[in-house]
Amino acid sequence: MEIKIYSIFDNKAEAFMLPFFMHRDAEAMRAIATTAMDDQSTIYHHPLDYTLYRIGVFDNTNGAFVADRQEIGTAFYIRKMIGNLNAQPEDNDEVSDET
Numbered sequence: 001m002e003i004k005i006y007s008i009f010d011n012k013a014e015a016f017m018l019p020f021f022m023h024r025d026a027e028a029m030r031a032i033a034t035t036a037m038d039d040q041s042t043i044y045h046h047p048l049d050y051t052l053y054r055i056g057v058f059d060n061t062n063g064a065f066v067a068d069r070q071e072i073g074t075a076f077y078i079r080k081m082i083g084n085l086n087a088q089p090e091d092n093d094e095v096s097d098e099t
Contacts, residue, residue: 005056005065008032008075011049019055025072028052033082036075047076 006028007016022028032052036043043050052072058065072078 001060003058003060004028004054005058006072007053007055008043009051009053011051012046016053016055021058025054028054029072029078030082032075033078036079037082043075047079048074050075052078 003021003023004025005019005021007019009016020028020031022031029052032043032050035041036047036050038044051074054068054070054072056065056067056069073081
């Protein structure tokens with residue numbers, strides 16, 4: 001099974017943080033969004049300084065790593081996108097079933 005490898009690039013330090021593993025980009029985005037919404041984290045205070053990258057794939061059946069660096073988005077963008085998805089409609093907002 002292939003497991004994707006991610007890392008957060010710190011634009012100010014000009015370095016990648018230690019990598020972490022997730023099955024899908026959406027999981028990695030959720031993880032960084034959670035951190036970016038935690039007011040105790042550095043990412044929360046400086047979300048434009050951090051960018052999420054998928055840096056490769058690990059195949060756990062044969063132990064192979066394949067490098068594949070692709071930018072996913074800044075912590076600011078991901079926090080905003082995930083935050084908007086998690087937003088609940090206000091009582092006075094009209095919710096329509098029309099498509």
